[in-house]
Amino acid sequence: MIRTRFAPSPNGPLHLGHAYAALCAHDLARARGGAFLLRIEDIDGERSRPEFVAEILADLAWLGLGWDGEVAFQSARLDRYAEAGERLKAMDLLYPCVCTRAEIAAAARAMGPDGPVYPGTCRGRPVDPRGAAWRLDTARAMALAGPLAWIDERAGAQVATPGIFGDVVLLRKDLPASYHLAATLDDAADGVTLVTRGMDLFAASHVHRLLQALLGLPVPVWHHHGLLVEADGRKLAKRRGSPSLADRRRAGEDGPALATALRAGRFPAGISLASA
Structure with a gap:
């Protein structure tokens, strides 16, 4: 149903x-x-x-x-978000980041759907995780997940390209989880089979499809109006x-x-x- x-x-x-x-x-x-x-x-x-x-x-x-x-x-559902974050950390797919928005904007070499694409400044360098955000190593995650596809009822078949966002934040410094992680987990928990939302969030579905693959979640169909x-x-x-x-x-x-x-x-x- x-x-x-x-x-x-x-x-x-x-x-x-x-x-x-x-x-x-x-x-x-x-x-x-x-x-x-x-x-x-x-x-x-x-x-x-x-x-x-x-x-x-x-x-x-x-x-x-x-x-x-x-x-x-x-x-x-805060425990659910924390558990998913720990799973991704255990898979060596998250890393802590302490960069400010100003620092990211100054160092970015490309623009993505949400603005300047994070240049990976904290990836691979020692960072105190206390008070840090946790970013998804998107390239590593895609290498693990392999090619992914998803379906939008209006736009048709899509190939997942989450790299357009760079390494997105999944666990925020100021909130329990980012929109990407929380919405993906919630839709799975609620048994949502058709995700409806505005066209301004079309690109976000590339990231959500990757998270579904990494966390073993069911894949819905999308409808971007x-x-x-x-x-x-x-x-x-x-x-x-x-x-x-x-x-x-x-x-x-x-x-x-x-x-x-x-x-x-x-x-x-x-x-x-x-x-x-």
């Missing part, structure tokens, strides 16, 4: 982009007789707020979206104060009618759907 999920972070109010993403995951599951799950990605202790969790639940209910089973919380963008082409974002669903809800707007409009591609003035 197909299983999809919507996995917001409770670090601010949801906006129309979140609504569109939730609708994509929900509708794909319902159209195929599957399950739609809700996961709260709340391991950022500095930014996650309980009040935003309540708002997320209220916003989804207002849109007319129901989920299956109990709501999952990343904060209940378009993004809602503003008139200047920038995607909607909490940090820029994109209008929230909560504000629309409290103003008395009809949630199911908004959901119907988004499904039909009718967006508010100044907002459009971009495929990449």
